[in-house]
Amino acid sequence: MDYLQLTTAGLKCLLPLSIVEEIFSLPELTVIPEAPSDILGILNLRGDLIPVMDLGCRLGIRPPQCRDTDVVILLRAAGLPMGVLVNQVQDVVAESAVELRHEPDYGHLSPLNTAFVAGLAQMGEELLIVINVETLIRAPAAVAALTSELTPAVLERHTSYDFYDCYWPTATPAQRSLLRQRQHHLSRTAATTELADDTLTVGVFELGREQFALPLNEIRQFVEVTTVVPIPHAPKLVVGHLPLQGEVIPVLDIREPLGLEQSPIPLKKAVVVLVESTTIAILIDDLRGIITYRYQQIRLSSFLATHDRGCIGSIIEGGQVIKLLSISQLLSKSFQLSNAA
Numbered sequence: 001m002d003y004l005q006l007t008t009a010g011l012k013c014l015l016p017l018s019i020v021e022e023i024f025s026l027p028e029l030t031v032i033p034e035a036p037s038d039i040l041g042i043l044n045l046r047g048d049l050i051p052v053m054d055l056g057c058r059l060g061i062r063p064p065q066c067r068d069t070d071v072v073i074l075l076r077a078a079g080l081p082m083g084v085l086v087n088q089v090q091d092v093v094a095e096s097a098v099e100l101r102h103e104p105d106y107g108h109l110s111p112l113n114t115a116f117v118a119g120l121a122q123m124g125e126e127l128l129i130v131i132n133v134e135t136l137i138r139a140p141a142a143v144a145a146l147t148s149e150l151t152p153a154v155l156e157r158h159t160s161y162d163f164y165d166c167y168w169p170t171a172t173p174a175q176r177s178l179l180r181q182r183q184h185h186l187s188r189t190a191a192t193t194e195l196a197d198d199t200l201t202v203g204v205f206e207l208g209r210e211q212f213a214l215p216l217n218e219i220r221q222f223v224e225v226t227t228v229v230p231i232p233h234a235p236k237l238v239v240g241h242l243p244l245q246g247e248v249i250p251v252l253d254i255r256e257p258l259g260l261e262q263s264p265i266p267l268k269k270a271v272v273v274l275v276e277s278t279t280i281a282i283l284i285d286d287l288r289g290i291i292t293y294r295y296q297q298i299r300l301s302s303f304l305a306t307h308d309r310g311c312i313g314s315i316i317e318g319g320q321v322i323k324l325l326s327i328s329q330l331l332s333k334s335f336q337l338s339n340a341a
Contacts, residue, residue, distance in 0.1 A: 002321070005128070007088045009059070051082055100121050115132075311324065
């Protein structure tokens with residue numbers, strides 16, 4: 001089971017990726033007076049009304065509070081869709097990178113409410129809290145009742161309490177406008193959105209036991225790699241060059257900048273891409289295929305630490321994560337680090 005790594009109220013936590021459906025920046029919420037104290041309010045998400053919980057408050061760490069840099073994780077637990085507010089989402093973590101502690105010591109976590117903690121996990125030198133998704137939603141029937149008699153139209157008129165007065169009294173007019181714009185964008189349904197440009201066709205490939213995608217308009221072709229000629233004094237990223245249809249193009253191994261495990265077995269396939277008028281070959285393990293996705297499926301965008309490694313979005317499909325890459329961003333970041341070293 002893979003995990004989503006997040007931070008809330010200064011705590012580093014893991015959430016099972018299998019229950020995560022979407023991630024987006026905090027929008028303006030509608031506060032419901034009768035809601036439990038850890039429920040910030042209700043969100044209109046493409047016509048569906050979703051309660052949003054403050055995870056820090058749920059864990060007993062702090063009273064509810066919001067900032068424009070906060071993130072909402074949409075998950076489905078106890079049969080309910082639920083938004084969970086956190087301060088930051090870092091990355092998707094493979095199960096193999098996590099060592100669960102079978103007899104965790106919670107003594108140093110006071111005043112954390114351990115009823116919502118499944119255990120502790122060691123990841124490198126860091127100790128993280130594993131969220132218990134079975135107890136996270138208190139009284140599911142009561143939570144479901146919060147939205148059972150509401151409609152999007154009624155929600156718009158529901159102004160009994162002010163979101164900012166409750167959770168962000170220092171918000172400026174510009175910050176309030178930003179959150180209002182986010183809510184307007186999230187509330188749009190397919191019926192109110194132009195669908196002509198609502199898809200993205202990508203080439204999906206495997207590399208280092210993970211799956212990645214590149215926009216099809218950047219891909220020239222997929223090729224078998226037989227011989228790569230080394231280039232003296234080239235950056236470590238550039239493993240050599242190969243002839244292709246009258247051109248000599250550089251061949252890159254991007255596993256290191258992506259933080260992937262490198263096998264000693266040479267890679268024998270490549271995707272040839274056009275990056276800022278330059279043709280390059282990117283070594284891969286294998287091609288999965290050409291697939292078209294709706295933009296609504298590209299959900300983990302820009303909240304992952306891998307954004308700095310060239311990941312501009314991710315697609316959750318069948319419990320797996322496909323990371324959408326920007327090769328130009330990845331190379332720019334990699335060569336900056338290389339020059340600094």
